[in-house]
Amino acid sequence: MLKKIFYGFIGFLTLFIIYYLINKESIDSQPKKKPVESVSQIKERQQLEHAIKKVYEDAGEELSIKVKKIISDAQKDMDFILALKPSQVIAINRQESKRKEITLKDSTKSSRLKYMALPDFRKYTGGEERKEIFFKYFLYLVEGRNQQILKMRKKVILWKRDIETISPKNKKTVQYLAQKYQVEDFDIQENSSWNRLLARLDIIPTSLALAQAAKESLWGTSRFARYGYNYYGQRCFSRGCGIIPKKRGSRKFEVTTFSSPRKGVNSYIHNLNTHPAYESLRTIRSRQRARGENIKGLILVNTLDKYSERGSDYIKDLKSLIRYNKLAKYDVY
Known part of the structure; x- marks a missing residue:
């Protein structure tokens, strides 16, 4: 009698695990719904896209990968995009391409210090x-x-x-x-x-x-x-x-x-x-x-x-x- 109960429980547990795994795989495979944007969010995103496009057009130079990343990373900051002047975009471009080395001396020795990119200190x-x-x-x-x-x-x-x-x-x-x-x-x-x-x-x-x-x-x-x-x-x-x-x-x-x-x-x-x-x-x-x-x-x-x-x-x-x-x-x- 106890053996029957034990084997019955094992069987039930096995079926339950199989059922759980099948359903989990089915749920995971379903595409996740994108969050619905509000009217104000859509308008703000469109303004950002327009501002970014204008920066690209006004710069008049082929932008480096780094500059494109700077602009891409800044999409959450509307003020930054609107304040970014073409001259600044071009300057960043040229600074990236030159990568000049300078000599840095301290009290005991000389060393070479390579180009150092501007950090985003807020991060x-x-x-x-x-x-x-x-x-x-x-x-x-x-x-x-x-x-x-x-x-x-x-x-x-x-x-x-x-x-x-x-x-x-x-x-x-x-x-x-x-x-x-x-x-x-x-x-x-x-x-x-x-x-x-x-x-x-x-x-x-x-x-x-x-x-x-x-x-x-x-x-x-x-x-x-x-x-x-x-x-x-x-x-x-x-x-x-x-x-x-x-x-x-x-x-x-x-x-x-x-x-x-x-x-x-x-x-x-x-x-x-x-x-x-x-x-x-x-x-x-x-x-x-x-x-x-x-x-x-x-x-x-x-x-x-x-x-x-x-x-x-x-x-x-x-x-x-x-x-x-x-x-x-x-x-x-």
Whole structure:
């Protein structure tokens, strides 16, 4: 009797398992229903498709796979698509194709740093993960520009030591630099003119550049950073020169747009090296050079009271950023 019950139970269980597997396979093989779009969703998708098509047409160049992926990934962000200018698409295209290498030196050795693509900082969680990616990327840009400046500065110092033997070509280079760095009444025969040029032709300490980029761009996530590659809050004052801030009151300025992050960083460094508001920064930096010292961000930051309307509070924030994130270790020149 017990054997019959046992074998009956086994048989029933076997049939049940077979029935379950057949039905499961049948259910899995059925096509899944696509979610029904609402009228507003259809309209938004059509607007996106139209905006993307316009970007492709206006760019006037064959877009690389990377650029197509950037635009594809951005379809959820309507503001990004509408703000993406043809010049920016072309710039991304060209930046992707060149992939130039730059030399990056630290306090102990030289290394080659290959092209580094701009990360989407919003994809990283706030805190240490985003900080690491942010500092790595801007270290690449800032150090690249500082290396270029140091290379030219060394040449100028050599030419200054023996003015009489400078070639006509190099004289033109010096005159060009004097104009670029806005050195008034430059006289190639005057030692003081060379000193004024060298006071401007110098690096911005990496710690300071990293801290300001983080502060001004909200760690790379601000509207101006994402749409205009402006990571330093730089302004322009002609109509249509940049992005109009949502809260600017009666003041007539826009936030400058750049064709690439590199150009934004280079403009920031040039601004500190030439604008009258930062004369004290350049003076203190020249004194550090005369004493044979490395240029320190924690010293020069004290001269940036005119960079922000917040004045001394802004300086305190930058100092905290430099100290908390141990950025002074990058000031090795």
